[in-house]
Amino acid sequence: MGLLGTTTAEQYYNSSQKFTTTVAQASSGDFQLTVSNLPANEEAFIVYVNGVEVDRSTYTFPKATTTDTINFTSGLPVLNDVVLVDFIDRSLGDYRYINLTDIVTNFMYGYTGNGKVLNNINKSEILFQAKRGIQEFAYDVARIEKIQEISVPPSLTIPMPQDYVHYVRLSWVDTAGVEHPIFPARYTSRPSESIAQDANDDYLYDENGGVLQVNPSVTENRFTDEFVLDKFAGKSNKDDYYLFSHYIANNLQTSSSRIGLNPETTNYNGVFIIDEVNGQFGFDSSMADRVITLKYVSDGLAQDGEMRIHKFAEDAIYKYIYHAILSTTLNIPEFQIMRAKKERRAAMRNAKLRLSSIKLQELTQVMTGKAKIIKR
């Protein structure tokens, strides 16, 4: 059987499986699903009989004795009734990936055992290294960026996503749906501890001897209340006589033309601050009520379904696990570890190249007519 398994094209594209009730099915009430990726539970699909949705209480899934069968306990479909099992939120394109179970099983079979390069290795160790590999690959080799769309609340603070590891880019979205990048503000911060002090600047303590803190911090308050992006970005006022008399007006249309400005701060898109300790992002007051997109990377292990690797990186993850196990095992000759390291590095580089998705046609289109030096 091919790797597509038992799922037919119709089942895949329609995300459903259809039955025309047979005599046996009408008698037993058993409808055996044949799709490769079985739904986890009854919540993962809706059943229709002759186009009418059936109440979930009339069937059980999985049936007690089999894992792939929907069993009608009441209101059994009769002969020739059309039973449609409509899968909910079924992700498409899974064929691109190899999941954690397959990675571990394939590695066990291909690399371990009598006469293989690794002998007498625990499966749990391979599982550990495979998960570590998925984490490492998620950061750069096979990076999948997640995107959250959020409206910035009046508090100018949003929590980091549940599976957040690091951000890739924050942007605000204009009315045309175009993203404008927001940059981190390096000139302010959100103190994780703001010490409360009395009029003599002595520290204040609670009854347990712990130091009292001010929340929100003064820095945060001042930044929220007093920070004016226009001033900081160097925006010129129309009545600034000196400026208009010394510079050509046209050049003032773009702030970057102003000599002596700091490019980092010359930006009208707003700024954000990362509060690492509290797991939050803060924004300047110009961002209030704006819709932003937060692109970030996770470690690939947050959800069971995420524990997978793109097939372009399949060989690389095997090489990664192999090297990781060799380098943590006693009495392995150094040359063997180095060889594994080189193989791993080459495979990872290869995977990264494949996954960078450089297409000649796209590159040509982007670079057409750009006979100039790319400075950035």
Next chain:
Amino acid sequence: MAININKVYKTVLSILNKEQRGYLTPAEYNNLAQQSQREILDKLFYDYNRFLNLDNFNRINEGLADIPSKIQEQLDEFYTYADITLTDGVGALPTDLYKILDVSITNQTVEVEKVDKSRLSYLKSSPLTKPTTTFPVYYQRAADIVVEPALTDAAWTLGALRMQYIQVPANPRWGYTTNATYGTQLYDTEVFVATGAVLGSRGTGIISTNQTVGLTDGTVTLTLGSDGVITSGSGTGLVFTVTVSGSTITAINITAAGTGFAVGDTITIPHELVWMGADDAVLTLRASDLYNSSTRGSTNFTLHESNETELIISILGYAGFVIKDPSVLQAATQLSQAGAMSKAQQ
């Protein structure tokens, strides 16, 4: 293919009796046979490992020269499996367990990995290695295994566990009957069933309550548990024929040994079955009617046929102690060492 117990006994006796060295009784032979079989079985594991090491150095050739696969075939004679039902994650080990090969979900798609108890707390607390239904683990105790996560989770719908293992071999037994005239011991080919009844004609001595009134001549086959035939004990599976001649039961012939019987158990044959009399007939099992308490019934060696020579030498070595003949012991030791040397010269 198991090794025939009688063939080995004859060979051992013929070697021992040469020059009237001595005689090994069946009871002594059975004890030595058990000892030798266990010894060879245990040695097979070490041999297998040793030849795999040679294989890792490319010193093993394929086909008939593939010694590791030959030893694996010898071990395969002891292979078996058992389905283990778990209660709150705990399942009893098979009583005949010698060495576990593999534990998996019954459909053998999900392996349950054996883990070191001393590492269990690390394994369970690390988010990267914490046991899941996809990657379950177990650890072993004296008489059971504990599976993590426990199979009480509703998500586990794949059924019980299947354990593949090397079993403790059944004790070899040379069973016999004694010739009434000459007192010689004759090999009994019937298969020994520990708590079963001896097959064949049991004579009339087994009948404790016979009937003489209203019986119809003929033969009827009866099964314990059917047609009202009951026992006072816990035995099952017994099948026997009752022969009635001259208005009385003249013979009982057991055709299926059954299991679970003990001396003194009675088997009651309801009168409605065989005759028109008012009283039931009763059979009472004597010591001679059961394999356990008689000399009847034989069990072959579980060892592979190719281990026969090694087995005979091993038994001879022990027999040298029994008959107090150092020359036998010395010869057996030399033969054994020669065999080991030839293997070691691989």
